[in-house]
Amino acid sequence: MPTPAARPAASSAGTSAAASAGTSAAGASAATSASERVRALAQVVRTDAGDRSDDRRKRILVVAVAVVVLVVAVVFMATRNTGGDGAPRDNRAGGGGNQTATSAAASPTAGQPTSEPAAPPASAPPTDTATAAPPGDQRPQLPAGWREHVDPTGFSVYVPAHWRESREGRMVYFRGDGRVLGIDQTSQPRSDPVADWRGQRDQRLSDGDFPGYNEIRIEEVPYFVKAADWEFTYNGGSTHVNNRGVVVGPKKAYGFWWQTSGNDWEAAKPILQIVFDSFRPSPGSEA
Numbered sequence: 001m002p003t004p005a006a007r008p009a010a011s012s013a014g015t016s017a018a019a020s021a022g023t024s025a026a027g028a029s030a031a032t033s034a035s036e037r038v039r040a041l042a043q044v045v046r047t048d049a050g051d052r053s054d055d056r057r058k059r060i061l062v063v064a065v066a067v068v069v070l071v072v073a074v075v076f077m078a079t080r081n082t083g084g085d086g087a088p089r090d091n092r093a094g095g096g097g098n099q100t101a102t103s104a105a106a107s108p109t110a111g112q113p114t115s116e117p118a119a120p121p122a123s124a125p126p127t128d129t130a131t132a133a134p135p136g137d138q139r140p141q142l143p144a145g146w147r148e149h150v151d152p153t154g155f156s157v158y159v160p161a162h163w164r165e166s167r168e169g170r171m172v173y174f175r176g177d178g179r180v181l182g183i184d185q186t187s188q189p190r191s192d193p194v195a196d197w198r199g200q201r202d203q204r205l206s207d208g209d210f211p212g213y214n215e216i217r218i219e220e221v222p223y224f225v226k227a228a229d230w231e232f233t234y235n236g237g238s239t240h241v242n243n244r245g246v247v248v249g250p251k252k253a254y255g256f257w258w259q260t261s262g263n264d265w266e267a268a269k270p271i272l273q274i275v276f277d278s279f280r281p282s283p284g285s286e287a
Contacts, residue, residue: 154282189253
């Protein structure tokens with residue numbers, strides 16, 4: 001007959017196996033729970049790190065945008081009312097209304113010479129622009145290497161043939177050899193070019209134009225009906241400018257912006273003199 005004692009032994013073995021299995025399952029469950037907690041904690045850490053990274057990126061983006069806005073504002077202030085090399089888009093003075101004909105906008109240094117400077121003929125002495133007389137009926141001979149510019153508005157003037165011509169706003173420009181000539185005009189001339197220049201000077205300086213401004217003169221000069229020169233340097237003397245406002249008739253005035261480097265001023269005087277001597281206003285404007 002079977003021994004009854006054998007069953008408890010088997011039962012004991014089964015109980016031990018079940019207990020062992022239960023213990024293993026409990027251990028596995030605990031391990032799984034711990035692993036899940038670790039993963040959850042890691043996710044929290046990654047999320048927190050990601051949030052901090054996003055915050056850093058947002059701060060960097062805000063700073064970058066602020067820098068771009070600042071740069072654009074500085075460039076705008078430095079170049080407002082100016083052409084590509086800083087010469088004024090509208091030469092303001094000597095006339096009424098918002099746009100007038102003989103004053104200057106802000107202007108940085110002209111570019112470096114791109115070719116040999118145009119040489120005036122030997123017969124053209126470097127006359128001081130402050131004493132230049134109005135042209136008579138006899139126009140000077142066209143120098144070699146120059147051309148006559150006949151403007152669509154009617155005036156004409158001699159300019160070096162290789163200088164680049166452009167039109168910016170109401171002004172026509174001629175650029176070359178590191179020099180800039182700009183000619184503007186108005187149909188509402190003012191009666192006192194000297195007073196007009198002084199007013200324009202005060203306004204421009206209060207606007208922050210012409211850093212390192214050094215005034216040389218604002219004075220009347222004999223040219224056509226009435227004229228005045230405003231001569232000055234800025235940028236530590238590296239840029240030299242002469243603005244001439246010219247009234248040629250009761251309903252017409254012109255403005256001449258002349259700019260060179262400080263070192264080139266004396267050498268460039270004969271060029272400007274030919275411009276003044278050859279200039280002729282629009283037909284009928286002197287009446």
